[in-house]
Amino acid sequence: MKILVSDPLAPEALERLKAAQGVAVDVKTEMTPEELVGAIGEYDAIVVRSATKVTGDVVAAGKNLKVIGRAGIGLDNIDVKAAEKAGIKVVNTPAASSISVAELALAHMFALSRQIPKGTAGLKAGKWEKKALKGVELYNKTLGIIGTGRIGRELAKRAAALGMTVLGYDPYITQADLGDVQVKLVPLDELLEKSDFISLHLPKTEETTHLLGQREFAKMKKGVRIINCARGGTIDENALYDAIVGDQVAGAALDVFETEPPGEHKLMGLDQVIGTPHIGAATIEGQYRVGIEVVDRVLEGLGVQRA
Numbered sequence: 001m002k003i004l005v006s007d008p009l010a011p012e013a014l015e016r017l018k019a020a021q022g023v024a025v026d027v028k029t030e031m032t033p034e035e036l037v038g039a040i041g042e043y044d045a046i047v048v049r050s051a052t053k054v055t056g057d058v059v060a061a062g063k064n065l066k067v068i069g070r071a072g073i074g075l076d077n078i079d080v081k082a083a084e085k086a087g088i089k090v091v092n093t094p095a096a097s098s099i100s101v102a103e104l105a106l107a108h109m110f111a112l113s114r115q116i117p118k119g120t121a122g123l124k125a126g127k128w129e130k131k132a133l134k135g136v137e138l139y140n141k142t143l144g145i146i147g148t149g150r151i152g153r154e155l156a157k158r159a160a161a162l163g164m165t166v167l168g169y170d171p172y173i174t175q176a177d178l179g180d181v182q183v184k185l186v187p188l189d190e191l192l193e194k195s196d197f198i199s200l201h202l203p204k205t206e207e208t209t210h211l212l213g214q215r216e217f218a219k220m221k222k223g224v225r226i227i228n229c230a231r232g233g234t235i236d237e238n239a240l241y242d243a244i245v246g247d248q249v250a251g252a253a254l255d256v257f258e259t260e261p262p263g264e265h266k267l268m269g270l271d272q273v274i275g276t277p278h279i280g281a282a283t284i285e286g287q288y289r290v291g292i293e294v295v296d297r298v299l300e301g302l303g304v305q306r307a
């Protein structure tokens with residue numbers, strides 16, 4: 001079996017793949033779309049992260065392709081419909097990076113509430129801006145989590161341990177599904193009205209596009225802080241900008257953007273907005289788990305024995 005790895009994988013994962021019986025592995029990162037279409041015909045499987053786009057053209061040219069492995073969760077970079085139609089299995093690693101993403105959301109909550117990036121920038125510029133950096137505690141505050149799936153629940157556990165009250169909104173989850181995780185499920189409007197922090201942990205679908213827009217920001221508590229480590233486009237960025245400039249929202253921390261990279265985005269021009277370049281899953285531990293899991297799932301899909 002020939003397997004193409006077209007985005008970087010954790011070294012341990014690559015070793016595990018190479019050690020499997022009867023498998024030949026080629027690692028070719030940064031291929032152009034044309035190069036990929038030209039090369040894919042000889043491979044039985046391809047392993048990608050988010051950079052490689054497995055388009056309909058790639059699927060059509062992949063005459064021997066049996067499995068597409070996505071090291072990560074989102075399948076936005078894979079034409080899943082075309083793959084399914086061609087009888088190609090698409091496998092991913094939905095749970096492997098949940099803790100990394102939850103920790104990033106928490107890190108953003110702390111960074112926003114204490115203005116850590118602003119403090120750092122001031123110090124580096126030789127300033128000592130104590131008065132401008134009065135923050136708020138997370139303790140005793142209410143966190144609203146929109147989307148109480150894997151990541152939402154990991155965040156909820158950590159927030160509860162900090163003494164926060166945690167509300168959740170998720171139309172596809174019942175209170176019983178949450179077991180002993182301390183989240184109280186409420187309607188969206190109640191979450192918007194009561195939360196001091198709102199963190200998004202849901203996929204981007206037609207239904208969730210611009211889930212937070214002008215109407216929702218107007219419903220929120222004045223001074224609310226918003227965190228998005230889920231997907232760009234779930235927040236209407238223009239409405240968020242207006243809500244911050246209008247002092248309704250105190251700050252926002254964004255790991256994801258409607259267009260990535262966002263370039264010189266007007267939101268990033270605001271002092272109250274901090275950000276990271278889509279690094280939710282980018283930890284040593286997260287990438288290790290993601291790599292090992294995708295390798296196992298690809299080998300399983302090919303019916304190949306692990307070493």
Ligand code: NAD
Nearest residue numbers: 074147148149150151170172201202203229230279280281
């Ligand atoms: P998950 O499937 O376990 O949970 C998502 C939850 O969202 C589900 O419980 C679902 O019922 C809920 N949901 C769906 N539609 C909803 C709606 N209209 N309103 C409220 N809730 C809704 O997924 P997860 O593993 O927790 O991942 C959550 C998000 O995080 C995904 O969008 C994923 O792409 C993103 N993610 C981001 C990074 C990053 O690098 N920033 C890394 C991994 C995952």
